[in-house]
Amino acid sequence: MNILLTGASGQVGYELRRSLQGLGNVVAPTRSGLDLSDLAQLRSVVRELKPGLIVNAAACTAVERAESEPALALRVNAEAPGVLADEARLVGAAIVHYSTDYVFDGRQQAPYREEDTPAPLNAYGRSKLAGEQAVAASGAAHLILRTSWVYGLRGHNFLCTMLERARQGHALRVVADQFSAPTWSRTLAEITAQLLVRAQAPGWWQAHSGIYHLSCDGQTSWHGFAQAIMAEAGIGCEVQAIGSAEYPSPVRRPGNSTLCCDKLKALGLVFPSWHEALHLCMQDRAIVEYD
Ligand SMILES: NC(=O)C1=CN([C@@H]2O[C@H](COP(=O)(O)OP(=O)(O)OC[C@H]3O[C@@H](n4cnc5c(N)ncnc54)[C@H](OP(=O)(O)O)[C@@H]3O)[C@@H](O)[C@H]2O)C=CC1
Numbered sequence: 001m002n003i004l005l006t007g008a009s010g011q012v013g014y015e016l017r018r019s020l021q022g023l024g025n026v027v028a029p030t031r032s033g034l035d036l037s038d039l040a041q042l043r044s045v046v047r048e049l050k051p052g053l054i055v056n057a058a059a060c061t062a063v064e065r066a067e068s069e070p071a072l073a074l075r076v077n078a079e080a081p082g083v084l085a086d087e088a089r090l091v092g093a094a095i096v097h098y099s100t101d102y103v104f105d106g107r108q109q110a111p112y113r114e115e116d117t118p119a120p121l122n123a124y125g126r127s128k129l130a131g132e133q134a135v136a137a138s139g140a141a142h143l144i145l146r147t148s149w150v151y152g153l154r155g156h157n158f159l160c161t162m163l164e165r166a167r168q169g170h171a172l173r174v175v176a177d178q179f180s181a182p183t184w185s186r187t188l189a190e191i192t193a194q195l196l197v198r199a200q201a202p203g204w205w206q207a208h209s210g211i212y213h214l215s216c217d218g219q220t221s222w223h224g225f226a227q228a229i230m231a232e233a234g235i236g237c238e239v240q241a242i243g244s245a246e247y248p249s250p251v252r253r254p255g256n257s258t259l260c261c262d263k264l265k266a267l268g269l270v271f272p273s274w275h276e277a278l279h280l281c282m283q284d285r286a287i288v289e290y291d
Pocket residue numbers: 006007008009010011012013030031034035036037056057058059060061062076098099100101128146147148149150151155156157
């Protein structure tokens with residue numbers, strides 16, 4: 001089976017490329033071979049490859065940029081996934097699509113469940129919600145996996161930003177009033193692959209297509225996450241706690257976007273705590289530095 005993987009140069013796509021190996025022949029075009037803003041190209045690539053599975057890890061993830069370029073965010077995060085899902089249905093493929101905790105407004109105290117009503121606060125969240133809706137409406141066998149605060153040792157993410165700022169000797173001031181679960185890109189990719197092994201059972205997609213929450217266990221604030229990163233890296237750098245109002249940004253972010261993952265756990269999948277995953281990720285640091 002051919003597996004079409006988009007976004008393989010991103011932090012989740014990079015890990016998926018490895019995790020999906022045992023499931024089929026992973027075809028991972030670069031952006032020049034498959035540009036999600038070119039909807040006609042998307043259609044022709046899927047028709048030519050005839051994949052049995054599409055895994056869409058490509059997205060516009062620059063949250064601040066989405067505020068000033070909402071049309072591009074909508075095209076890549078909403079229209080393109082809709083086209084991919086539509087084409088998946090036509091070639092008889094299933095599609096896995098990633099979404100975000102930022103579809104919620106963060107006012108709820110308890111962790112969000114899949115059936116809770118989304119109400120995004122920003123352009124990125126609105127584009128991702130529209131993407132979910134397009135995939136769900138396509139009629140293709142699908143998994144929409146919502147995750148949160150993804151990091152890894154490569155690419156653009158909060159962990160790399162904090163380590164770089166500390167290395168440069170900057171004082172760290174980090175918001176302490178936004179809560180969710182940091183999720184290692186490798187955890188996300190490995191649990192996705194475990195889920196796809198289960199999905200090989202006859203009738204699985206008909207019974208299980210839908211939205212699932214997939215984050216590491218537990219919750220913390222960005223400030224708590226930054227403190228844990230410094231501790232794991234052995235950097236004795238103080239991290240000052242600030243309120244969201246003290247961090248200048250054109251983007252409104254949810255106060256509590258922790259995701260409840262019980263629906264996936266009920267399928268027998270085991271999730272590490274966010275702290276455990278961070279520890280494992282940081283153990284990889286020496287390897288990545290010599291890559
Ligand atoms: N990062 C996070 O904190 C979170 C991410 N998610 C979701 O997880 C998924 C994966 O995110 P993540 O790996 O972090 O994202 P990254 O920003 O690390 O990677 C995005 C990928 O998408 C590709 N891409 C962007 N625009 C296009 C385009 N027009 N055509 C083709 N490819 C394109 C990028 O390619 P290139 O290298 O060429 O730019 C890159 O490979 C996304 O759906 C995201 O919304 C959900 C919650 C949290």
